[in-house]
Amino acid sequence: MTDDAVYDVAGIGNAIVDVISREDDGFIDRLAMTKGAMTLVDSAQSAAIYENMGQSLEQSGGSAGNTLAGLASFGGKGLFIGKIDDDQLGDIFSHDIRAIGVDFETPRMSNGVGTGCCLVVVTPDAQRTMNTYLGVAIELSPDDVPEAQIKASAVTYMEGYLWDPPKAKEAFLKATDIAHGVGRKVSISLSDPFCVERHRSEFLDLVDNQVDILFANEDEIMALYETASFEDAVAAVRGRCELAALTRSEKGSLLVTKDETVEIAPVPVDKVIDTTGAGDQYAAGLLYGLTHGAGLAESGRMASLAAAEVISHLGARPATSLKQLLE
């Protein structure tokens, strides 16, 4: 797919700094959180949850940002598009995405609401429960989509979470038009089953008409097609886009095209510490493979490798070089 592309992947997403703490299940119950989900919260709710969280660590995150971090860790070249505020969390986000070799030029906006942050609660079962305050990320608009760079990107990748902030989906659609106008690929991750519930009809339309490569986990694809079984969801999505990459945690994943189904085995992990970012890194591996001439099975293996690495430690971005791991 790369041919003349400058970027393997242009990722559009909410620019987010993760604030991670380990808590027991009682914490999830006490704060009436939906375990395993990403819930949007406002500034006051975010402050109230943070107040209750234990000692934390902070790391740049955001779904698409994490995917680009993974892509860069494999040695791929990415561009990130997302909105940060002119504050210390914005400095951290901006530093980190550039430090790993991803281009990031979206103008900052100083409106005082702050760079977005995600309060990530990791329970002893390694499950993550997320509460996101989008902050200035919701200001991402079509003006922030750089035409020349999108044209120069083999794949334009967007997180489904973008459907939450009102103007971001316009940015998404603009990018999609630009990319398809020059024969590039468009990819989306469904992000979260509740995100799918919020935007089902639009997502269904997107998959049919805009998306070439779809990423979804078992819960998300079943939520999208409102099926009772994974098998029914696979049947429902087949042929609706060029490729559907469907992940099933420890059961591995399925790459589904119109005529083909490639089963990808999971890469075993000694101990699962924190599942945050598993889907993001899976997407990173698959997109790296596909943009570097690998076939479906080989790209799927890279996807599983990246997912396995990230769930073996705290945080949603690779802690070791995926390029070295691959070698």
Next chain:
Amino acid sequence: MTDDAVYDVAGIGNAIVDVISREDDGFIDRLAMTKGAMTLVDSAQSAAIYENMGQSLEQSGGSAGNTLAGLASFGGKGLFIGKIDDDQLGDIFSHDIRAIGVDFETPRMSNGVGTGCCLVVVTPDAQRTMNTYLGVAIELSPDDVPEAQIKASAVTYMEGYLWDPPKAKEAFLKATDIAHGVGRKVSISLSDPFCVERHRSEFLDLVDNQVDILFANEDEIMALYETASFEDAVAAVRGRCELAALTRSEKGSLLVTKDETVEIAPVPVDKVIDTTGAGDQYAAGLLYGLTHGAGLAESGRMASLAAAEVISHLGARPATSLKQLLE
């Protein structure tokens, strides 16, 4: 030691947020850093180093802050005294120290220089090299020392790094007078061999006249007494304060009183990941033991346990409950 004390330990230190990245040895050479040391940098130097650092993670730190975090993790009660700015890093520092159950009431100062931060570079040998921009931490003054709380603290503990900012040592001396005035103990960590070089004559005087419990590693104690061997340094410090706790990394540690030498074995670690905070956590364990009726050998074992925990992962504060680990 606890008897009627409200706090086991009041810790006075530079309030610092750590910015941690993994780099190779070439990075240390290229940026002409002194490997393994803590170097003070100004705002511009800090920005230049950060610019060169890879993707980072942020975690509240500061030597005394880390020690109080360890103490709290054992179940002890601490008070932290240190200066933060009214910014996001200050929010993080303040949240984290309180979230682990440590009291922290020092008034913030909003002078725009920012909360202090320490750029921590961890090399593949697990060694940490630190570049600290003290920021607003240097504004800590005697006015910030709360008399009633110091009187109510079994031990007042201070990091040697406090000798770097000009007004902080006055705060230290005020706290020492208050503590000794009511028969409480005073403890200091020498922090870093270069810190000892900068303040040797004052540190020598302190150990002789103000300090009850001294923490130093091999390099620091040898720097203090300018001896060529560890044994000579042990002989030099013996009897100059009530207890000298001398750490030697994988060789364990020595607890030295006027008449006694207790050898403490290290607690074995599967794989050393990051030595940041080893000394801070050692101090946490020893002070927890001593303020909870444990003898020297038992307190030393707690110290080794806390140090072993913290070097087995990235970051300078415990990632698991030291209380549970002890049980």
